Amino acid sequence: MSIAAKAARLVLALVVLLALLAGAAYAGFLWFLGRLEPADPSAAPVEIEIPAGATTADVADILAERGIIRDPNVFRLYVRYRELDAQIVSGRYELSAAMSADEILAKLVSGDVVVRRFTLPEGLTVAMMADLLDEADVVPREDFLNAVAAAVPLNPYLPPDLDVAQPMEGYLFPATYEYHSATTAEEVVAMLLDRFAAVWTDELLARADEMGLTVHEVVTLASIVETEARVPAEQPAISGVYLNRLAVGMPLQADPTVYYALGLPRTERLLYEHLEVDSPYNTYKYPGLPPGPIASPGESAIRAVLYPETHDYYYFVAKNDGSGEHYFAATYEEHLENVDRAEANLAARQP
Template sequence: MTQKKKRKKIKRTPFWIKVIISLFLIVIISGGIAAYRLYHAIYQPNIFLGERRTTHIFIPTGSNFNDVKAILYENGMIINTNTFEWLAEKKNYKNLVKPGRYLIHEDMGNNELINLLRSGNQDPVRLTFNNIRTKEELAGSIARQIEADSVSIIRLFKNTEFLSKYNLTSETAKLLFIPNTYEFFWNTSAEQLFERMNREFNSFWNEERLRKAQNINLSPLEVGTLASIVQSETSRPGEFSKVAGVYINRLNRNMPLQADPTVIFAVGDFSIRRVLNRHLEIDSPYNTYKYAGLPPGPINLPEMRVLDGVLNYQKHEYLFFCARDDFSGYHAFARTYSQHLANARRYQNALNQRRIMR
């Protein structure tokens, strides 16, 4: 009997199993690709800012989703607009647009960007204003920093009914705006601006300051008006309280203040460096040569330190002062008119030598 070689039987995988495995692998790979694309659409950076790492976008009040897209797309900030719009749709951002000033950075993905815009979590504006004389200047300065325009702000400065709820007039309204740095949301309206500044004004005028104002028989608004004159007269902090003392002495004696800066304000020409007799003839309640007492409102925005300089004025017997002839910014003080005339002549001669005639 011949022996036959035993052959091992090779089991073949059934065709239907191969099909199932192939389909399973296709599903896994396709799912992985889909998951990667989904992750990329949601989380991968989708912002282009050029050489900048961060920037702000401003979404005006009343904007809709199309407006937001225009802001982002016109500046070329969105790399893939399709994924941005797809996720915005999924997250219902179209119905949740909030105005404001938003800080965006180059590493933001669609999810982070949309969550930020949807939340209304703004980057506040640090609002400042100084070296301001007129309401128009103030309105313009503020309007360059927040959404409210200068027209709407000026309108409230002239609205006596609106101002009356803050016990203000059109002339005194500027005194709400004490120079400082304030955090505001960019989309602040003109009405919200005044409301906030009224709170800041009341915060500044604490019990101690109110008591000091009462001791010199002045209201907070009158202190502010006097401080604005002091601030125009001297830029030297060491002189604030001394100059204030001169004016308080004159007020207590019913003497006209005769403050040159009020005349310049009345004339409206802030380039004037030398007040002349013809300037003194202007008929204005701000002309403190013609009209006794304080003018109807401030001639600038007095700083906190000047307000405190008035409240803590120096008690002395000076009734006059004049800029020194060395142009140091300091002043020569006098008790009598004859002393003052001598000081004034020296200063006038110095002006003549420098050919400062107006």
């Protein structure tokens, strides 16, 4: 065989070998891409927790264990190929085996975590908030209370000589909040305090100053109004009663403050003997405002204190007719008549 023929055969062999290698490489490439396709196009979304500090290999294993991806090794190599190592954000995600690797990565790298919500209604104490957040699996009760205690030095509205069991009462603003699964108790408390600060606009601060009231005094009275008024529309009228009493030195005689002093559930009936409790929160025994709020008032109660209804009422009593409304009176004699009316309403509702 001539040298030319041998060279031609060698070239042909090399071409065939290169073709085979190229074919194998292409097949391997297609196989690799296939392993990045959805593992189950009909799968429903599930929630997956990616812990803080998880490596790419950890993430791949978690996703593979839940059946979200086809191959953890291919996924890990693909993440590194795209130079996304260390860019995956921890948290709880809604992912599905019907998603491709690119779709999954888009969520993990952007931090598109599941957003949750919790609602703190108006009129809760700090202890009630702690229980609610614990029961809703937002943050553990003790963690929340510890975070609240740690925030006391950061509250600019507290009087320097305040000596109460829970200084932050009234300052954790009731509202609906969004949070992520990795949210800490400290972050929850910061959200509540930030919302409280946002409510206190320059207008409200100026109005409090105009009335000669501190923020602490406004929040204290607003917390009583919040827990006393069952119908929000009556808050300005009830606020006006309390402010009228304060102006002439009359005791507030607000039942909610006695409940707070005794730690009684608000569903329990208040007895005359309860009114004798020796506590600075007992507004039957001690005139003026109690030392601090008894619950967290909403914005409407705060505004009711700052913009009360102007009237000459000094008394009010629940109508007991199922409306949640009150009868208001300017004199004690009128008040006694209203008490009789309320008792008659209650008797009429008895089976």
